[in-house]
Amino acid sequence: KQWYQRRVRGPESLCIVEMGAQDDSGGTNTTTMFLNIGLSIGVLLRTVMDNVTGELSDTRTRYLGTRAVKLFRIPVQGFDAVLAISSRSWLSYFYQSRFHLSPLSYETLEYACGFSSEQCSQGIVAISTNTLRSRDIVSRADCFIY
8 A cells, every 4th residue: 555545544625627728729628637635644646537437547646735635626717727725835737738736925825715806807715824815816837926
């Protein structure tokens, strides 16, 4: 068994998201379904999930921090992304035909949700140390520089 399977009672958070890219001609989309699992030991598991059979394959792991990982699906530039919150926050997204997991340049968050309004076309509203915060999302390439 993998080391994380021996130490974990169960997942803290689950998030299923379809990620991929549009080809350069603006035609067909190539997407893959992922099951993201946030563990209580600060580890994120990302597994490819077959959208017909539900079969899981190609599991990747990444240590994100000292706290349990909470996952939130948020839209970024019209595509789904996953915000993973531990002792540090991370954004999981697909950009320029590659999968990315980038740290956020912001204080520790507890919960988050994507939103849009007339004043902010795309942003995040989050709770951080009993304070409600909202921020614009600049772009996936900028990795949430606030």
